[in-house]
Amino acid sequence: MVHQRPELALHLAAKANDTVKLQELISSGWDVDFGCRGTALHDAITSGHPDVVRLLLDAGADSEKPAMGDFSFECDNSLVLAAIWGRRAIVKMLWDHGVAHGLSSVRKPRVDHLSRVRKLSKLHQSAISEAASRGFDEIVSDLCAWRAMDADEVDAALFVGAAQWVEGAIQTLLQGGKATQDGLDEALWKAASCRRKLCGSEFKPDELHPQKQRRVIELLLDAGARINAQQGSVGDTALHISASSPDTAGAVQVLLERGADVHIRNEDGATAITRAMVKHRRPLPTGDRFNTDTITMLLQHGASAFVTDNLGQTPMHILAYYGPYSLFQFCLEHHRYPNIFISTLCGETMLHRAAHGNQVGIVERLLAEGARINDRSSSGWTALLFALEERLGVVSMLQVANLLLDHGAKATDITQEGWTALHRVADLYNEHHEGVTALIERLIGLGADTEAQAVVPGDIYQYRPAGYRLKLSLQTPLHWAASNGSVAVVKALLRHGANPVARDSAGLTPALCATYAQACDRPRYSIEKRQQVIKLLLTHGARFEDKDASGRGVPNWAAANELPLQWREW
Known part of the structure; x- marks a missing residue:
């Protein structure tokens, strides 16, 4: 097969680190840039063979040719590919060779005409951003040392590094002091969210440790990120974002310690505790997961579970639907004067929501607290009518329906x-x-x-x-x-x-x-x-x-x- 397709032999030799065979093929005049899904140079980079990279560069291989990254993701050039794979020595070699010089360390495209969002999205694919997102701190440090990064590049790298809770890379990027205020705020929002797995990678146990997220948040706050800054389109703060998942309770803790305001409302009128009430099933392992620690911390810092949003809904309405009873009871008893009669703009009460969610214990507690069993929503729905749906199975549904009938539901x-x-x-x-x-x-x-x-x-x-x-x-x-x-x-x-x-x-x-x-x-x-x-x-x-x-x-x-x-x- 090698004799039938000599050009493929270039790739095989590059992967095998066979410089002798490679030199022989190059001397025979075969195209070193052959390859529909990557060249021999790209194979040498991903395989981690600096000697082969040097040989191919000396033979005239095109180091600026786009390469295929993880899962067929096309990166701009060989420098970005080397950064993705964490090949520090090869990154240095390619830089010295002049890859992407005069543009940026990322082969920075023409982005000045783009909006900030689209510009940063494009720059997220840069060499420095790819290295930052994967935790290759030394490569980030090298690229910063070789050429002064502009603010857009630093902001983009901060964003992807914060998304992966990469402390070392964040620290290196912040040392230059070039991040913009928007860049710091956006990185903080990303650091406050759940860490997302990169394509083709698996989390190591220590990578999911909440202390990593905590340290990144502290670095960004120390650098000037505004703790109560709100996202433009939705109005969420970092506290809203971190309160949304049980996996980021550590972020909630550090934000509260640093003075995050629990009373800020987003564009829907919801405070952070509202975001904490919904039952979560992801990430794995699956199963019902409740945000108990976050809700407890928010209540201890003065949040109210009875504050209404733009639709008149309170966090307690959400909790009445999802449960569990123990958490509903805790929130109810935390407030000195709980108002269980609050209804949404559609006239739905907590009893309506609890009945709709087949929450037997919560329905019992609300009835014991004096909830009006035949109150109607704006369209005439009662708790009994809401209850007749198998949200938690037919047994729970029947228990709630018969309980309501026992207490006088019409x-x-x-x-x-x-x-x-x-x-x-x-x-x-x-x-x-x-x-x-x-x-x-x-x-x-x-x-x-x-x-x-x-x-x-x-x-x-x-x-x-x-x-x-x-x-x-x-x-x-x-x-x-x-x-x-x-x-x-x-x-x-x-x-x-x-x-x-x-x-x-x-x-x-x-x-x-x-x-x-x-x-x-x-x-x-x-x-x-x-x-x-x-x-x-x-x-x-x-x-x-x-x-x-x-x-x-x-x-x-x-x-x-x-x-x-x-x-x-x-």
Whole structure:
């Protein structure tokens, strides 16, 4: 193969550090710059062979030719490639050879016409930025010593170095004193966030130690980064950013120690503690992860869990939905005069949110504190209606629903869209659970209307509806259950006299809904299951010959799916 493709032998020799073979090939006149995805020089750099690099440079290899970095990332030239791989001796050799001289250590492109954001994005791919992001402190120091960096380059390198919590590189970059105020602030925001893994690399255990992040933040603050500076588009401070993840609780601690203001609001009106309330699942390991340490520190420094944002939502509304109860209880008891009756601009209370999240313990605590069980949201939704959704599974949902009914929740309430508790039950995943059937019996026994018509979403939608998020089309609970393939709910409703021939606002009967509707956010509504629902409706009085406004009926669907036209044969 070597004799058939001598040009590839250049690459093999460069990788193998075989200078004798390489010299022989060069003397034979083969193109040293051959390679569609990199040259022999690039192979020598990534393999770490300075002698081969010198030989190729002396033979006229193009050191300015773009190279392929990690995962096919194209870097501007061989100097950047050497910086990515941490080849200090080769970086020195390439610099002395004159790579990118007269531009910058990065082969600085023409960026003066770009916005600051785009300019820094381009400069993040420089040699000094690549070395800084990977923690090659000595290369950063060398590049700074060989040529004075301008402010844009320093800002860009600070940004990527801060993102990786690289203390040594940050210290070296700050020594020159050329970083701008914006550059320092942007680096602080990045240092306050979770460290992101570089492509193709794995974190070493010591690299994730919170002390690394702490030291980088302290270096930036000492250099003049403004601790309460807010990001232009969203208004977050470094404290907002670090409060957003359990993995950066150490950053929260140092920022609070250095005087970060817990009361600053971002563009949404949210303080840092609001950002700390959401349940986190990433990074790995997976599983429910709560930001308990950060929330505790923020409360101890004067943050309020009852402050409202631009939508009237408090951190306690978020916590009521996500839980856990222990953290909700801690926040509730931390405040001397907690107001559990605060509602959002949409009229949703903490009880609404806790019920929607299937948080049994939190619902119990709110009821014990005097929460009004039948309060309505701006669109008429009560805690019971919010509760009828399997956020934490059917068991928790049933516990919350029955708890609310035990405390006097009305089963007859109807929202502005016409939704009843029966519509909500008709939308459950686990409709075959014996508790669901018992709940339907209980709701109907308490007066729930089986013929109430409600505004429901169209055939295609992205989420299960609740509150003000509903779309259009009037249907009874039986229509909605048939649309979603809820066999057990269809049976229960028919048993209690639901009308199988009623038409919705689009002229569809429940059987036609079962025939043509796209089920809501659940596994594919199979032909077999549709047959089961349709046959159940037909045996209770639905008419096989009924058609919709376009003339389609159950027979058309049966023929299209090669089913017998006599439905009793199904």
